[in-house]
Amino acid sequence: MSKETPFTVFIEGNIGSGKTTFLKHFSKFENVSLVFEPVGLWQNLNGYNLLELQYEDPEKWHMSLQSYVMLTVLRNHLENKTDKPIKIMERSLYCGQFCYVEQMFANKTLEPAKYYVLQEWYNFIHERHKSQCDLIIYLRTNPENALKRIRKRGRTEESGITIEYLRELHNHHENRLIHGKFYRPAPVLVIDADSDKENILKEYEKAEKIILRDKN
Ligand code: DCP
Numbered sequence: 001m002s003k004e005t006p007f008t009v010f011i012e013g014n015i016g017s018g019k020t021t022f023l024k025h026f027s028k029f030e031n032v033s034l035v036f037e038p039v040g041l042w043q044n045l046n047g048y049n050l051l052e053l054q055y056e057d058p059e060k061w062h063m064s065l066q067s068y069v070m071l072t073v074l075r076n077h078l079e080n081k082t083d084k085p086i087k088i089m090e091r092s093l094y095c096g097q098f099c100y101v102e103q104m105f106a107n108k109t110l111e112p113a114k115y116y117v118l119q120e121w122y123n124f125i126h127e128r129h130k131s132q133c134d135l136i137i138y139l140r141t142n143p144e145n146a147l148k149r150i151r152k153r154g155r156t157e158e159s160g161i162t163i164e165y166l167r168e169l170h171n172h173h174e175n176r177l178i179h180g181k182f183y184r185p186a187p188v189l190v191i192d193a194d195s196d197k198e199n200i201l202k203e204y205e206k207a208e209k210i211i212l213r214d215k216n
Helices: 021-027 037-041 050-056 058-079 093-104 112-126 143-153 155-159 161-180 197-212
Strands: 007-013 031-035 085-088 135-140 188-192
Touching: 007 021, 007 143, 007 161, 021 031, 021 085, 021 135, 021 197, 037 050, 037 058, 050 058, 050 155, 058 093, 058 112, 085 188, 085 197, 093 112, 093 161, 112 143, 135 197, 161 188, 188 197
Parallel strands: 007 085, 007 135, 031 085, 135 188
Antiparallel strands: none
């Protein structure tokens, strides 16, 4: 691997699975560059909160949010160059397409014509730009626990999230990351993200060993 190409890890998992906490855990390592998901942009596009609009009226707003997610995440893939040997990124272009967009299409909140536009965009990007990825870490959690965490953190836009929605998203994560039904650019390491605070550290250490291998 050339010096300029960092060992790149995508952190994936349901809403409330602890992706942000996982990334923050790695902030103590100087040789790791962290790329957080641009949620703030989705909450304020020229004063419009697309995240809120999506939850208020999914049929109307899914397409707008998901196309903006695609753009902002692609920007994250392309623009976050680093001299550090390791890069950890929260979610990915693939996750947006194969977990969220596919889920919305399957449950019919995204009309076929809108779905095909997003699919064409995704295919176009994918053909021209292969994102570096060496490992995917799947923070696997059961939807009930994810919902408890979402309620606890109280992000206003997410107050109406239902267990059914989380179960559907969970199934899409499982289909993709465990059963290989959708594209996975790298091998998947599964972390038990249901563990309590004490045991989650052991899970993080498991990931540390693999991510930091030979890079210290
Ligand atoms: N979201 C979405 N479509 C996407 C990606 C995310 O609608 N393609 C929504 C789901 C959440 C919010 O954006 O309401 C943030 O998503 P994440 O689950 O990626 O981030 P969290 O901060 O919730 O993750 P975690 O709790 O694991 O740290």
